[in-house]
Amino acid sequence: MARRCAAGVVLGLAAASAGAVELTMWVMPVTTNAQHDIPDLLAPWLAQHPDVHVRVTVLDWESGWNKITAAAASRRGPDLLELGTTWMPAIAAMGGLEPLTPAQLAQVDNGAPYYPELWKTTQVFGRNGVYGLPWYADVRAAFYRTDVFRQAGVDPAQAFSSWDAFHAALRKINGQSVAGKRVAALAYAGKNDWNVVHNLAPWIWNAGGDMLSADARRSALSTPQALRAIDFYSSLAVEGLVPSNALEKDSDILEGAWVGGDYGVIFSGPWLMRRIFESPPGSVVRSNFDVAPYPAGPHGHATFFGGSNLAIFKGSRHKAEAWELVKYLGGKAPQVQLALVSSMMPARIDAANDPAWTSRHPAYAKLTAIAADGRAYPPIPAWGPLETVYTKHLGQLAELTAGIGDKYGAPAMKALIADTVTEADKVLEEAN
Amino acid sequence: MSDLGLTISTASGERPRRRRKVDAFPYLLLAPAALMMIIVNLVPIVQGFRMSLLKLNQYTLSQFMDAPFIGLRNYRGVLFDPTNPVHSGMLGALRNTALYSLLVTVCAVAIGLGVALLLNRDFPGKALARTLLMLPWVVPTYVVGTLWGFMWQRDEGIINHVLVDVLHLMDHKPFWLIGSNTFFAIVIPTVWRAWPVLMLIFLAALQAVPEELYEAARLDGANAWQRFRNITLPSLMPVIVIQVMFQIIDNIYSYNIVAMMFGKGAGYPGEWGDLLMPLLTRQSFSYWRFGEGAAVSFVMMAVMLVFVALWMRTFRRSMTSEA
Numbered sequence: 001m002a003r004r005c006a007a008g009v010v011l012g013l014a015a016a017s018a019g020a021v022e023l024t025m026w027v028m029p030v031t032t033n034a035q036h037d038i039p040d041l042l043a044p045w046l047a048q049h050p051d052v053h054v055r056v057t058v059l060d061w062e063s064g065w066n067k068i069t070a071a072a073a074s075r076r077g078p079d080l081l082e083l084g085t086t087w088m089p090a091i092a093a094m095g096g097l098e099p100l101t102p103a104q105l106a107q108v109d110n111g112a113p114y115y116p117e118l119w120k121t122t123q124v125f126g127r128n129g130v131y132g133l134p135w136y137a138d139v140r141a142a143f144y145r146t147d148v149f150r151q152a153g154v155d156p157a158q159a160f161s162s163w164d165a166f167h168a169a170l171r172k173i174n175g176q177s178v179a180g181k182r183v184a185a186l187a188y189a190g191k192n193d194w195n196v197v198h199n200l201a202p203w204i205w206n207a208g209g210d211m212l213s214a215d216a217r218r219s220a221l222s223t224p225q226a227l228r229a230i231d232f233y234s235s236l237a238v239e240g241l242v243p244s245n246a247l248e249k250d251s252d253i254l255e256g257a258w259v260g261g262d263y264g265v266i267f268s269g270p271w272l273m274r275r276i277f278e279s280p281p282g283s284v285v286r287s288n289f290d291v292a293p294y295p296a297g298p299h300g301h302a303t304f305f306g307g308s309n310l311a312i313f314k315g316s317r318h319k320a321e322a323w324e325l326v327k328y329l330g331g332k333a334p335q336v337q338l339a340l341v342s343s344m345m346p347a348r349i350d351a352a353n354d355p356a357w358t359s360r361h362p363a364y365a366k367l368t369a370i371a372a373d374g375r376a377y378p379p380i381p382a383w384g385p386l387e388t389v390y391t392k393h394l395g396q397l398a399e400l401t402a403g404i405g406d407k408y409g410a411p412a413m414k415a416l417i418a419d420t421v422t423e424a425d426k427v428l429e430e431a432n
Numbered sequence: 433m434s435d436l437g438l439t440i441s442t443a444s445g446e447r448p449r450r451r452r453k454v455d456a457f458p459y460l461l462l463a464p465a466a467l468m469m470i471i472v473n474l475v476p477i478v479q480g481f482r483m484s485l486l487k488l489n490q491y492t493l494s495q496f497m498d499a500p501f502i503g504l505r506n507y508r509g510v511l512f513d514p515t516n517p518v519h520s521g522m523l524g525a526l527r528n529t530a531l532y533s534l535l536v537t538v539c540a541v542a543i544g545l546g547v548a549l550l551l552n553r554d555f556p557g558k559a560l561a562r563t564l565l566m567l568p569w570v571v572p573t574y575v576v577g578t579l580w581g582f583m584w585q586r587d588e589g590i591i592n593h594v595l596v597d598v599l600h601l602m603d604h605k606p607f608w609l610i611g612s613n614t615f616f617a618i619v620i621p622t623v624w625r626a627w628p629v630l631m632l633i634f635l636a637a638l639q640a641v642p643e644e645l646y647e648a649a650r651l652d653g654a655n656a657w658q659r660f661r662n663i664t665l666p667s668l669m670p671v672i673v674i675q676v677m678f679q680i681i682d683n684i685y686s687y688n689i690v691a692m693m694f695g696k697g698a699g700y701p702g703e704w705g706d707l708l709m710p711l712l713t714r715q716s717f718s719y720w721r722f723g724e725g726a727a728v729s730f731v732m733m734a735v736m737l738v739f740v741a742l743w744m745r746t747f748r749r750s751m752t753s754e755a
Contacts, residue, residue, distance in 0.1 A: 073493045094494050190610065192696045245587045248609040250696045381490065388718040389517070392698035399702055404611040419520075426517050427719060430489065 021318050022053040023325060024078040026068070028308065030136065031342040032274075034058045041338055045328045052321055065384075071313070072096025079316040080326055082135060082308045085121035085376060086383045091311075092124050092131040093381035098312040098319055099129040107327060108133060113348045114330075117305045117376045125216050125380045132311030133330035134347030136338055139371045140198065140304040142295070143258065143272055144265045147288035148173050148183050156292060163206075163232055166295035170241040173264040179284055186236060187254040187263040190247030190398025196391045198304045199267060203229040205375055206297025211390075216378045217432050219424035221390075222417050229297070230397070231413060237401040238408050247398040259285050267294070270367055274343040277361075291363040293370045305374030307347055345371060382431035389427055393420035477733075483726040490720035499723070506727035518715045518724040524703055525711040532619055532707060533683035537676055539623045544630025545672075549664070551631070552638045562635070569628040577692025580621040584608035584693075609693070614705035618690055622683065630675055637671040638664070673747040681736060685709055708732065 031037040038056050046054065057078070059067055065087065071077030072094045083091060091097055105111070111119040111130065118134040142160060149156050152172040159169035174185035188199055201211060209226030212219060220226060236242050246254055251268070258266040259279050266272075279286050293301045310329055312322045328334060335351035338344070340360075345367060346352045358365040377383055396416055400408045482497060484506055492499035509516040551562055571579075583589045585608075592605040608617040645663045654662065687709040694701035699714045712732075716725020744751075 069493065073496060075494075090490060093491070096494075191698075191700065191702065192609070192694050194697055196697055244607075245585070248585060248607065385490065385517075385719040385721075388698050388714065392700040392714070395697050395700060396702060398610055402607060402610045404607060422515060423517050423520050426515055431491070 020051050020053060021321050022055060023080065023318055023321055024055045024057065025325070026057050026059055026064075026078045026081040028061055028064055028082050028084075029058055030082070030308070030338065030344060037338075037341045040341075041329070041334055042325075044334075045325060049321070049324070052325075054325065068096075069094070071315075075315040077313045077315055079318050079322040080310060080312050083132070083311055084308055085118065085134075085306050085379075086387065088121055088131060088309050088311065089124045089379040090381045090384050092129070096314050097131040098314050098316065099131055100323075104323055104327075105130060108330060113332070113350060115305070115347060115349060115352075115371060115374060117374050118307060118309075118347050121376050121379050122309050122311075123379055125378050132309040133326055135308045135310045135329060136335065136342065136344040137305060137307035137347045137352070137371065137374070138269045139307075139345050139367055139374050140202065140267055140269050140294070141367055141370045142265055142292045143268055143289060144292060145173075145178075145183065145261075145263075145285060145288055146290050147284065148176050148178055148264045151178060152176050156290065160292040160295045160301075162296050167232075167236070167241075170236065170265070171239075174241050176264070178261070181261050183264050184243045184246070184262060185241040185264050187246045187258055187266045188237075188242055189249055189251050189254055190402070191395030192248070193250040193395070194391070195251045196395045197387055198306065200230065200233060200394055201377070202267075202294045202301075202303050202375075203233045203297065205302040206294060206299055207232075208297075208299040212378055212380070212428075216380050217428055219386075219421045219428065221424070222414075222421045225299075227414070227417060230394075230417065231410070234397050234401050234408070234413065237398075238403075244402045247402050259283070261285055270345050270364075271343045273361065273363060289363070291366040291370070293373065300373065302373045302375040303370055305371065305376045307344065309347075380428075380431065382428055385427045386424055389424045390420065393417075393423070480726050481730060483723055484730050486723045488723035488726070493720070493722070502723070506724045507731070510724050510728050511731065516724070517719050518712075518721055518728060520715065521700075521706060521711060522708075525706045525708050528615065528704065528706055529684055529686075529708045532615070532622070532686070533680050535619050536622045536626060536683045536686075537679040539619075540626035540630055540679060541672065541676055543623070543627040545634050545668070547627070547631045548634035548638055549660075551635055562632075565631060566628045568625050571625065573625065573688035574692050576621050576625050577689040580617070580624075580689070581609070581693040584617050610702070612704045614702050618693065618701070618705055618707070621689055621693075622686065626679065626682075630679075633671060633675060634668060637668050641667040669750045673743075673750045677740065677743050680739070684732075684736065687713065 027034060027038055035056075035058060038058070042054055042056070046052065061084075068077070068081065068083070068087070068091060072091050073096075075096075077096070088097070092099075111122070111133075114134045115137065118137055122130050122132045122134060124131070144156065144159075146156070149159065149169070152169075154169045154172050158165050160166060170185040173183065176183050189195060197211075204211065204221075204226045207225045207229035209223050209229055210220045221230075237244065237247060246263075249257075254263070254266060255268055255272055255275060257263060258268075259272075259275050261284050276286055276289060294303050295301065310326045312319055312326060316322050329338075330348070332346075332348055332351045332354070335346040335348050336354045336356050339346045339351065339357050346354070346357060351357065352368045352371060358368055377387075380386075393416060397413070400412050400416065479497070485501055485503060486492075486497070486499040487502045487505075488496070488499040510518045510522070513519055547565065551558060551565075568576075583591050586592055586605050589608070591608065592602075595601045596603075596605050606613060608614070641664065645667075646659055649659050649663060686707055690701055690705065690707055690710045691699060691713075694705060694710075698718070699710055700706060701710070712725060712728050716722060716728065
């Protein structure tokens with residue numbers, strides 16, 4: 001509670017006046033200084049709505065989920081809130097969110113300004129209703145060292161053109177020594193990381209597989225396409241292209257190590273740009289990096305698309321004002337403004353193509369281009385528990401590939417995936 | 433005798449009434465504590481038991497205590513249904529928890545007792561040594577998990593550096609956070625944090641043993657081992673029995689160190705690192721299976737109550753100084 005109070009910021013009129021409305025808004029720490037940046041973001045809207053106050057509470061990703069579900073269950077919560085794209089269907093299915101009316105949808109052109117994959121996450125799979133607006137996007141791409149590629153004689157355009165080309169490129173860059181530092185080819189984390197599923201999903205999609213069956217009732221991880229992708233992804237560690245000590249680390253540590261020059265390639269999101277530019281001006285990586293799409297598989301080069309949406313809480317007593325604020329934050333200018341301070345990508349297509357975003361560095365424009373192939377998980381209410389099942393089991397690939405004993409092989413991997421599918425299907429069964 | 437004494441009848445029928453005076457004053461003193469215990473313990477326990485009989489999950493959470501009543505189905509599912517997600521991995525976690533509790537308890541008690549015996553003599557800097565040895569216990573378990581998580585890193589961690597580069601005890605750096613060594617990666621920090629407080633408790637108990645007993649034993653020609661076995665150990669037995677029981681309970685309910693060391697993903701440390709409490713948290717809360725989670729909690733509570741009852745019964749005599 002003390003933490004909440006400490007994180008709360010009241011914006012608007014200093015003193016309550018007759019008829020004044022106070023909106024409560026829950027957000028995640030989308031910027032490194034959300035306490036300061038969110039008020040800045042709201043300032044133009046508040047200037048146009050002098051009779052409205054906004055009390056902003058910055059939650060954290062660890063405890064936010066429990067707090068939001070408790071609010072949804074008790075019907076006591078904020079007026080509007082930020083929800084991760086994979087959280088939204090669960091909270092909507094609990095009846096915690098107010099669906100948008102046809103009139104409200106018409107005001108946002110029925111979602112046309114937003115990336116369609118992100119717009120999909122404002123709904124619940126198989127049901128009617130839209131529960132909010134996309135706010136910002138997390139899009140994944142390959143961040144690579146141009147100097148290492150150059151030294152190894154690898155053409156980046158070729159390296160990401162297919163899995164075979166990517167594999168060959170990694171073999172060439174692995175062990176290159178740049179500025180006295182030996183560079184490992186690729187970094188990805190093992191079991192102790194929240195990105196396990198997001199890291200694997202693009203490989204599965206690009207192999208022609210999927211995370212779920214078409215009707216979203218069963219896990220699709222045991223299809224030949226998905227198995228092929230998991231095998232290819234794992235084999236990079238088995239072969240030593242991903243150093244085995246990376247498998248005991250998390251994404252945050254690995255991203256820091258990549259910025260420090262330890263790895264040639266890492267798959268990450270737009271926040272890595274901020275980290276790169278926060279490194280010392282003379283750092284090797286800062287002036288020698290670029291961004292590329294996921295290596296094209298047999299079925300394309302899709303990437304993971306996530307992020308956050310804004311929604312109106314069902315129990316809100318000020319739904320009209322809350323909608324006005326959601327609509328404002330879903331607009332182009334606020335989305336660009338948020339992207340500039342947060343390093344997360346705008347969820348609107350026009351904002352993601354705005355020069356204020358794309359001209360900061362060529363890599364930003366490339367992220368926008370890569371987002372066109374972004375793909376989100378099916379917005380099912382059971383995604384939360386399902387992702388835990390997937391993360392739990394797929395994280396164990398590290399146990400197989402770290403080179404302890406002689407465990408790795410097709411039978412071990414198939415057994416692991418079979419266990420995953422059994423548990424995942426049981427979770428999905430309850431949802432249907 | 434207090435003026436608040438009450439008279440109650442203990443006989444019935446035609447037999448002559450025997451009256452016994454009961455002093456109510458102690459009960460009045462205990463009443464606030466008892467009331468608080470009922471509010472903070474008994475009410476949640478009863479509510480938790482009720483939850484364990486409900487189909488309380490993601491889809492019924494908004495109904496909370498009005499969720500569908502399903503009797504003992506949750507208990508059957510988590511205990512006997514191999515396809516139940518909460519049951520998945522439970523046998524492995526049970527095995528790990530049993531081994532972990534046993535190993536941590538034995539090591540922590542042995543080290544605590546050994547160091548207490550060493551400190552139970554006068555030497556320069558004794559107070560400073562005792563204070564410094566208490567430092568691991570001062571570190572919160574969450575911090576212990578985080579710190580040791582870094583220390584166990586294969587290439588950058590200090591443990592492999594000491595074992596391989598400094599002491600040359602191994603010819604290669606092993607993984608501690610991947611594979612079966614995960615078990616030791618959680619046991620060792622737990623022991624590291626647990627033994628100092630045991631040392632302090634044993635030291636206090638040792639200082640209460642009358643010196644005359646040792647003097648008499650020396651006069652009778654008893655050597656150090658005989659004095660330890662016949663005087664020290666029996667004198668400490670009440671404390672040891674209680675501390676072992678507390679250690680076992682603490683370790684069976686252990687959560688923080690595993691959560692901090694492996695909690696950034698699904699919170700699953702792998703086949704050899706999963707304990708019952710992290711499993712319960714992950715597979716009931718993260719899976720949103722609250723009814724089944726409550727059922728597992730009740731099974732654990734019942735097992736623990738039986739264990740404590742058996743322990744108290746077995747060592748009842750040892751817990752009294754007259755034994």
